[in-house]
Amino acid sequence: MRARRNFSRARRPNARDSRGAGLKHGDDEEIMTRLAAGDPAALRELYERHGRALLRFSAAMCRSRQSAEDLVHDTFVALLRGPSLFDPAQGSVFGYLCGVLRHRISRHYRQQKRWVALDSSDEAPVTLDRESPGPADEIARSQVTAAFRRALLELPLQHREIIALCDLEELPYQAVAGILDCPIGTVRSRLHRARALLTLRLASLELVDLEAEPQLVHEGLS
Amino acid sequence: MTDTMHREVAALLDEYRRDLRETRPSGQLDARIDLLVAGTRKNILRPARQQRNRVNLWAAAAGVAVVAIAAGILIGMSIGHAPGARIAQDATLLPADFSLWPADSVALQIPAEYSAQGKLVAVDPNTQSTGKRYWIDVVVSNDGTIRIDRIVPAERNDEITLQTP
Numbered sequence: 001m002r003a004r005r006n007f008s009r010a011r012r013p014n015a016r017d018s019r020g021a022g023l024k025h026g027d028d029e030e031i032m033t034r035l036a037a038g039d040p041a042a043l044r045e046l047y048e049r050h051g052r053a054l055l056r057f058s059a060a061m062c063r064s065r066q067s068a069e070d071l072v073h074d075t076f077v078a079l080l081r082g083p084s085l086f087d088p089a090q091g092s093v094f095g096y097l098c099g100v101l102r103h104r105i106s107r108h109y110r111q112q113k114r115w116v117a118l119d120s121s122d123e124a125p126v127t128l129d130r131e132s133p134g135p136a137d138e139i140a141r142s143q144v145t146a147a148f149r150r151a152l153l154e155l156p157l158q159h160r161e162i163i164a165l166c167d168l169e170e171l172p173y174q175a176v177a178g179i180l181d182c183p184i185g186t187v188r189s190r191l192h193r194a195r196a197l198l199t200l201r202l203a204s205l206e207l208v209d210l211e212a213e214p215q216l217v218h219e220g221l222s
Numbered sequence: 223m224t225d226t227m228h229r230e231v232a233a234l235l236d237e238y239r240r241d242l243r244e245t246r247p248s249g250q251l252d253a254r255i256d257l258l259v260a261g262t263r264k265n266i267l268r269p270a271r272q273q274r275n276r277v278n279l280w281a282a283a284a285g286v287a288v289v290a291i292a293a294g295i296l297i298g299m300s301i302g303h304a305p306g307a308r309i310a311q312d313a314t315l316l317p318a319d320f321s322l323w324p325a326d327s328v329a330l331q332i333p334a335e336y337s338a339q340g341k342l343v344a345v346d347p348n349t350q351s352t353g354k355r356y357w358i359d360v361v362v363s364n365d366g367t368i369r370i371d372r373i374v375p376a377e378r379n380d381e382i383t384l385q386t387p
Contacts, residue, residue, distance in 0.1 A: 040259045047255045055251075056242045069251045076255060145241055148234045167227075168239050199228045208230035 028093035036083040050094050060164040061105045075101040091178040098179045151201040159194035166191050332358040
């Protein structure tokens with residue numbers, strides 16, 4: 001159902017692709033113009049507009065909360081250093097920031113490959129600031145979510161990012177294609193494969209019953 | 223290819239998405255962004271001031287250079303107009319063979335004898351001659367070039383003719 005909604009949005013090229021209620025491209029571009037003109041307060045405004053969405057994307061991609069926040073911070077540092085690199089003709093400000101963050105995440109994982117972790121438990125996992133934890137069912141639910149998160153993090157980076165952008169951030173395919181710099185068809189096929197891989201992982205963790213809808217996995221991996 | 227998702231996976235995704243929606247930047251990240259903004263304010267002001275200082279520095283250096291060149295020209299002109307300078311400028315007062323370099327070259331005579339290997343080598347003139355001795359006349363010109371002028375036997379009976387290439 002959700003996927004169908006994505007699909008229908010993808011067929012509308014002018015669909016909303018910036019995050020947050022009431023945001024307009026024009027506002028963002030005006031802020032970017034101010035930032036390029038040397039107004040540092042514009043950076044704060046962009047952070048308030050898009051910081052949370054960028055952190056969500058980063059949190060879905062990274063193993064630790066600290067890394068996720070570091071990468072969001074790095075994204076804004078990069079924005080501050082080169083605001084003129086943003087081209088409104090290429091897409092929205094949020095899309096541009098997502099693209100920068102995506103490159104940072106990719107570099108982060110490349111750098112991590114050079115290091116061997118002595119103890120992976122050193123990294124504090126991303127803890128979601130839910131306000132009312134407590135009941136036993138809430139704990140069980142959070143355990144399932146943690147397992148789901150582990151399964152997602154085990155996916156290759158390009159599959160993880162497509163799920164983060166399409167299924168978690170619910171961006172339209174058009175916007176995702178702009179961020180990933182690939183055709184919409186590639187977004188669709190990559191998403192299909194990523195979902196199939198995620199389903200397989202979740203099945204191996206006994207979080208989903210593969211027997212219920214096996215054709216989805218077969219189609220995705222074929 | 224269909225654009226659907228496994229129901230249970232969709233439910234888990236929904237759940238995780240709801241959790242992610244609760245994610246808020248920590249106070250630490252907010253503070254870092256504030257620092258970034260505050261740092262930018264400083265950096266924006268600083269380059270302008272630095273640039274102004276740099277322009278001032280270049281202007282001062284150019285001024286000093288102009289003054290130094292002008293002073294050099296004035297000193298040169300005053301020396302040129304001095305009475306002693308006229309003598310140096312008047313070529314008729316200089317000797318005809320005046321040269322910055324001494325015109326004479328130096329000629330040296332080096333005693334030499336044939337060695338056992340058949341080569342002509344320099345020997346000490348105070349030692350007893352064991353064979354036929356020659357004088358090698360070496361001329362050192364004033365430009366520093368060395369030339370063997372001639373080789374003559376000490377007895378001056380027969381002179382060795384130099385072959386020039």
